[in-house]
Each structure stands twice: as C-alpha cells, then as structure tokens.
Amino acid sequence: xxxxxxxxxxxxxxxxxxxxxxxxxxxxxxxxxxxxxxxxxxxxxxxxxxxxxxxxxxxxxxxxxxxxxxxxxxxxxxxxxxxxxxxxxxxxxxxxxxxxxxxxxxxxxxxxxxxxxxxxxxxxxxxxxxxxxxxxxxxxxxxxxxxxxxxxxxxxxxxxxxxxxxxxxxxxxxxxxxxxxxxxxxxxxxxxxxxxxxxxxxxxxxxxxxxxxxxxxxxxxxxxxxxxxxxxxxxxxxxxxxxxxxxxxxxxxxxxxxxxxxxxxxxxxxxxxxxxxxxxxxxxxxxxxxxxxxxxxxxxxxxxxxxxxxxxxxxxxxxxxxxxxxxxxxxxxxxxxxxxxxxxxxxxxxxxxxxxxxxxxxxxxxxxxxxxxxxxxxxxxxxxxxxxxxxxxxxxxxxxxxxxxxxxxxxxxxxxxxxxxxxxxxxxxxxxxxxxxxxxxxxxxxxxxxxxxxxxxxxxxxxxxxxxxxxxxxxxxxxxxxxxxxxxxxxxxxxxxxxxxxxxxxxxxxxxxxxxxxxxxxx
Amino acid sequence: xxxxxxxxxxxxxxxxxxxxxxxxxxxxxxxxxxxxxxxxxxxxxxxxxxxxxxxxxxxxxxxxxxxxxxxxxxxxxxxxxxxxxxxxxxxxxxxxxxxxxxxxxxxxxxxxxxxxxxxxxxxxxxxxxxxxxxxxxxxxxxxxxxxxxxxxxxxxxxxxxxxxxxxxxxxxxxxxxxxxxxxxxxxxxxxxxxxxxxxxxxxxxxxxxxxxxxxxxxxxxxxxxxxxxxxxxxxxxxxxxxxxxxxxxxxxxxxxxxxxxxxxxxxxxxxxxxxxxxxxxxxxxxxxxxxxxxxxxxxxxxxxxxxxxxxxxxxxxxxxxxxxxxxxxxxxxxx
Ligand SMILES: [Zn+2]
Ligand SMILES: [Zn+2]
Numbered sequence: 001x002x003x004x005x006x007x008x009x010x011x012x013x014x015x016x017x018x019x020x021x022x023x024x025x026x027x028x029x030x031x032x033x034x035x036x037x038x039x040x041x042x043x044x045x046x047x048x049x050x051x052x053x054x055x056x057x058x059x060x061x062x063x064x065x066x067x068x069x070x071x072x073x074x075x076x077x078x079x080x081x082x083x084x085x086x087x088x089x090x091x092x093x094x095x096x097x098x099x100x101x102x103x104x105x106x107x108x109x110x111x112x113x114x115x116x117x118x119x120x121x122x123x124x125x126x127x128x129x130x131x132x133x134x135x136x137x138x139x140x141x142x143x144x145x146x147x148x149x150x151x152x153x154x155x156x157x158x159x160x161x162x163x164x165x166x167x168x169x170x171x172x173x174x175x176x177x178x179x180x181x182x183x184x185x186x187x188x189x190x191x192x193x194x195x196x197x198x199x200x201x202x203x204x205x206x207x208x209x210x211x212x213x214x215x216x217x218x219x220x221x222x223x224x225x226x227x228x229x230x231x232x233x234x235x236x237x238x239x240x241x242x243x244x245x246x247x248x249x250x251x252x253x254x255x256x257x258x259x260x261x262x263x264x265x266x267x268x269x270x271x272x273x274x275x276x277x278x279x280x281x282x283x284x285x286x287x288x289x290x291x292x293x294x295x296x297x298x299x300x301x302x303x304x305x306x307x308x309x310x311x312x313x314x315x316x317x318x319x320x321x322x323x324x325x326x327x328x329x330x331x332x333x334x335x336x337x338x339x340x341x342x343x344x345x346x347x348x349x350x351x352x353x354x355x356x357x358x359x360x361x362x363x364x365x366x367x368x369x370x371x372x373x374x375x376x377x378x379x380x381x382x383x384x385x386x387x388x389x390x391x392x393x394x395x396x397x398x399x400x401x402x403x404x405x406x407x408x409x410x411x412x413x414x415x416x417x418x419x420x421x422x423x424x425x426x427x428x429x430x431x432x433x434x435x436x437x438x439x440x441x442x443x444x445x446x447x448x449x450x451x452x453x454x455x456x457x458x459x460x461x462x463x464x465x466x467x468x469x470x471x472x473x474x475x476x477x478x479x480x481x482x483x484x485x486x487x488x489x490x491x492x493x494x495x496x497x498x499x500x501x502x503x504x505x506x507x508x509x510x511x512x513x514x515x516x517x518x519x520x521x522x523x
Numbered sequence: 524x525x526x527x528x529x530x531x532x533x534x535x536x537x538x539x540x541x542x543x544x545x546x547x548x549x550x551x552x553x554x555x556x557x558x559x560x561x562x563x564x565x566x567x568x569x570x571x572x573x574x575x576x577x578x579x580x581x582x583x584x585x586x587x588x589x590x591x592x593x594x595x596x597x598x599x600x601x602x603x604x605x606x607x608x609x610x611x612x613x614x615x616x617x618x619x620x621x622x623x624x625x626x627x628x629x630x631x632x633x634x635x636x637x638x639x640x641x642x643x644x645x646x647x648x649x650x651x652x653x654x655x656x657x658x659x660x661x662x663x664x665x666x667x668x669x670x671x672x673x674x675x676x677x678x679x680x681x682x683x684x685x686x687x688x689x690x691x692x693x694x695x696x697x698x699x700x701x702x703x704x705x706x707x708x709x710x711x712x713x714x715x716x717x718x719x720x721x722x723x724x725x726x727x728x729x730x731x732x733x734x735x736x737x738x739x740x741x742x743x744x745x746x747x748x749x750x751x752x753x754x755x756x757x758x759x760x761x762x763x764x765x766x767x768x769x770x771x772x773x774x775x776x777x778x779x780x781x782x783x784x785x786x787x788x789x790x791x792x793x794x795x796x797x798x799x800x801x802x803x804x805x806x807x808x809x810x811x812x813x814x815x816x817x818x819x820x821x822x823x824x825x826x827x828x829x830x831x832x833x834x835x836x837x838x839x840x841x842x843x844x845x846x847x848x849x850x851x852x853x854x855x856x857x858x
Pocket of ligand 1: 565639
C-alpha cells in the first residue's frame, strides 16, 4: 500500500505525460505481484467497491476527532478525503501491520457492510497520511490523478517493451491482478491467450485533414464516406459471444441491448453508434442520453433507439481481413450487409466523387442529418491499429470547431450563480494543456445541470469561486474566428466561443493540439 | 502577582514591555528591540538598539548592513541581562540558526515569547528548550491537526529517488533563503548525497554566513556558472520566488520541488506549481505545538500569528486560559 500511495502521490503532482509514464513504468518494474497488478487495476478503473462510500469515512473520523477541530480543518483543506487522511489520529505504534494493496482489494470484495467500519479503521490506524489518502481515494472510487486508463496501459506497454495495441488486444481477456500479463512482459511467462471469443481489435484512427495537402493527394486513391456524428464502436461476435466495445476497448454491451440482441453472425465490425428513427440519424444530444450507462430501461430504449452504421469489417467468419486493402474490405462489407439481416445495423454509404472540388461542394451542401463531415480513406489501406500517417483523414464540415478539454469552471451570475457555468478550456501543447478560451453558453439547461454536477464531482482544486477540474472532459467548441493575443498564455484569442457539444465519450488525449488552432490564424 | 498584561502589552508595533521600554520583534523601527530570529518579519531594519544572539545579529548585518541597529548587543543562550528591573534571557527555539525564545521576568512572573519554533532536530541549529512559565506566547503557523509533518529523512529520500528516476532533469528545489535552504543542504548531505549542489545567487550570502558558524555543506557551486548540460540530473536550490521566473529557463527540463510545511495540503502544493512537494518545515506542526504547550505547563497561553482559533480551542480544552493576540505584521512564512 505504501508504494501504491507513493505512486498516486507522485502522479497527482506530475503534469508531464512522459514523466507520468516513467513513474508508472518504474512502479511496474520495482513492485512485485500482485501489488503492481492491483495498482494497474485501480488506475484502469478495474476496481469497484460497492459498500465503501465517503459517508463511512466521515463517520469514522468524526468518532475520533474533536468536531470543532475537524470543521476548522475541513474548512481549510476543502476536500473530505484529504482532511480525513491528514487528521486521522495516527496510531502506528499500536503495532498493526499496514495492509498491502492486495489485502485491501480482497477484503473489500469479500466483506459485508457490518464489518467494514472496523476493518477500515484498523487500516487507517496502520497507514501514514499518504497511505490513508490513497486508501480513501481507492475505496470511494475517485482517484482523479490525471491518469487515464489508456495512459496506464501505455506505461504497461513501455514497461514490457511491446506495442500498446498488443496490450489493448489482450485487455478484455485479463483480470486483476494481471499476473499472467506481468509474467509475459517481464519475460518469465508466455503471452496470455487473447484468442478468447469476441476479442476487441484495436481501432484505426484518422488524422484531421489539412486542406493544403489535398493537392498532393490523388482523388482516385481514395474512397469517401460521410463522417457520422455518433460514437465509434466495434461489434465482435464469435463462438456464441457478442460484445460491443467503445473505441478504447471498454465493453458496453449491457448498455445497448438492441445491438447485441439477435446477433447470429460471426464477425468483427467497425461502425458508428447513432440514435436512429425511421432510418434517419437523430441529433447527438439524443445519443448522449444513452451514453455512460451500465444498463438501460425500456422507456429510454424505446425513446432513444440505437443503431450502428457500419463502415468496416475486420473479421468475417473467423477470417482476419485486416491486412486486406480497404477497397477489398469494403466489398466484403457490402456483400456481408446484403447477406445478413439485423434490424439495427446498416451500411454507411460511400460518397462518389471525381475531384477534390466536387467533394468540397458535397461536404458543404449535400448531406443528411447526422453528418459532421467526410472521411477519406485510402483504397489500399490495410486496417492498422492506432493513427498511421497518410491513410485516413477526417474532414470536418465546420473548420471553426475544435475539441478542447475543460480545465476550470467558475460560478455564473444571476440565476446561474449556483451553477458552475463559465468554463475555461484548453488544448494540448506537447504534453501540457494550455487554456485557449472561456465559454459560458451553447448548452441546454439540462446539460448545464449535468456539467455542474460533473464539475463538483471532479474538482481537484479550488481558488475562490473557481474550481480546477480533473482534465477528463472533452467539449467541442465552436467559434467565429481567431486572433493573436499577448494577454493569453496560448497567444491566441477566440471570438465568440461556445460549446457546440459535450463529448462525454471522447478521451482527452484526442483533444486538439495548439498547432491546429495556430493553423487557423489569419496570415 | 502583577498581571503580565499590565507590563507586557500588545501594541500596533508588536509586543511592548513597559518597565523595560523594549519591544520584542517589533514590526516597525523602535528605540530598543529584542529580536527572536533573523526572518524579515521578525527582524526589521532601523532600530536604535538591538538585543539578540550573535548569529541573529550577524544575519541582520548581512541583510540590512548599516540599518541593522546602531547598538547591537549579543547575548548567549541562558545569559541574563536586566533592563529597567526586567530580567531578559534567551533560550534556543530550534527554528533557524540563532533563533531564540525571549524569557522575560518581572514582578514575580515569567513570560516566554517563543517567536517561531520547532521541536524536531535540525542539523543547523540548537534544539528548542522548553522553559516553564506563567504565560507562554506561541506562534500558530501550522496550528491545525491536519499539519503533521513527516520525517525529514522520508522527504529527502523522496527527492533523491526522483533524482535517480529522472536523471535528465534538473531538480529545482524552492527553499526559503534563511534557514530552510541551509537545513536542506545539510539533510541532503546527511542522506549521503555527495555530488555538487548548485545555488541560486540569492542563497549564497546566508549560506556563507552559516558556513562561518562552522556548518559544512560540502561541494556547493553557483548555478549561474553551469552549462545546461552540466545541470541535468543535478540538484539546484533557489528561493521560492525564482521557481517560475525566467531564471529557471537556464535549467534542463526542470522538475520543480518545493520544501515547505504548506506542501502538506494538496491545494497549496498545486498553487505553488510543485511537481515534487517536500514537506519540510521550520515551524512546529500540530503535534509539536500541543506537546510544547503541555511541556511548558503555563496556565496562560497567548497565540500570536497563524491559525489561532484551533490552538485556542485546544488549549481551552486543557483548562488553559488561552487567547489570540491578533498581532499584525507577521507572515505565514515557511513559504
Ligand atoms: Zn521565522
Ligand atoms: Zn514568523
């Protein structure tokens, strides 16, 4: 537990991505099984303790600490978990051995509600302040130390000197504390068998199109498709199992039964999850009602019916098609859609064109609801995990849209004074987020309530009316123009920025980089 | 017994002893000052007469030059002088080199003004000595039970581990120029680190002064004279104000560490932009404060600057008559 606590502590203060990776890889190298595996589980969201809640901690602390001193301290520190961990009367001399991370995980998973307070109190007695903080954060499920599941997996890959795609492909077949994974990565065991039914295949991603590059590209080398305004998913059906994955490999089958039900084929398909009514795509806001849920009730399912619009096929009846050129996979996909009937699956059509100018016109005018731009894919491109250069491009419709990360939130004025309604957002400059603007509208009242809740639950720091939040929420920001500015750290000022969408689904690593904005500056 | 508040008074200029006509740590220039230690909010320039330890006087001279007091009187710990029927002596406070508690006796009662103090060992100064008294005057910088500083060894180990893990990054450690910087240097040496340690120019004078009092810091070098390549994987000490300043651009991919008791609270550590917070304080933490109150056994407690409310609450619970003096002009130092 001590080393896990040290790790959390260093990660929490370290802003640089590369430094975080080094801290993680060092931890995996130094710390033995099963401790390192449970640490990995904690960082990838693989642990969930239903009974251990913040109220339990507060109860234990107030039994032990003078209430006046507790209130003064809480007021000063501002965070319950931190106050509790610091103020807990240390009793290390009582001689209890500090728990290991394994003790904590296994005991929390097997202990009933009645015995929990006594056990937790014993642990808190035996740990030091950093250990108590880590324990409370772990138990109550809010590590919030700026490490995404993907970053943790990247560190594992670095530790073992393998490609991240290999880890992602295996991931669903692994379980905490991942002893088989670490054995393989440290050269003392075989590679764990990924050949489990319906495995996730790491997805291929596109680069934003730089329009100046079009001259160098030949239209006849590319196929175009509409870019749908939904959430990227992968359907994997094999050996009697059907799984629906997000683009980062998290399984969400339970939340979208209409997709999973009635699958009697054997294939792995790539497509866009959309809310569809009578063959038409509903606004993204409708889809949001269905995202981020573990399960779905009949009403929600009926009101917001989901479907998947397919654009690639990776495996067909056990045959791996990923090394085929895109054109050949496309032919296979079209034949497959002809052959298979599933009420909630359809084909994303290609968009025929003969010149870039023609395509630019189509991008501007001719599209149905739910289209946010075009995808350009080289006809000869194999399906390669990650974001290979020069093969796939996304060409969004409105150039003045960026994906930014929410960094700070501030209370509004007037009737919004109880809401965190003014948001400072930033984009990446190398490893760092730099603030590029502030927006306080563009969302509905319902979205504001959700944002406000999110801000309160994800605060990492307070400065008067301003809260610094966990850098984990991407928003699509629309704006009217961009100018250079010496007043902002980023050197940019945005005109008329507002939220156009909240991307609850999007990993922060995929927010825009500052170079994308600089390219929009007037010359 | 004459009540102490009738002869030792809270004034806008600080604590004033009427029969002896002197101030303790006055916040403005006065005729006669007794100074507990060299930190700028306690030792101010421009007094006519100053009484303090020789180390404190030396610190004042190095800082204020001809503004450090027209007459300086040095006394050793334990030595007693009498001014206007008031007996004054100094006892070690364990805060920084030369730091002292001022023990004043008059009309049958004894008041100890402890200045700033800590209880844990510090290789650069004489440890605190509790003096029994009728009124104990204490600071309250870290007077909340959330402040319990971990051991120095643990924090230094954290720094050295990071140096080993990031051998390409300069470790830029922010430390207060008087006391904290020199203590850190000694602690790093005691942990067995014998490579050169690089100093920001603003730390040089006081570090030399400490060395003159016989404290050995090993191989120290001016950071300004090093090349970027030389500083990779090295420890560089600078005053906190220089951390975010252009000065630090000379360093290769600096990793910012900050040594202060405030680093215990995450929000404060983030505010300072610390990537590696080191919880090392020259002020007593909650346990040290409460232990000291019990050690000196005074029936009355006067609390000067910091988080007075919690300490007054605690002492009242022990049956001590406690009050906050609400002195102005002293800072939450240990930044
Ligand atoms: Zn001081
Ligand atoms: Zn002070």
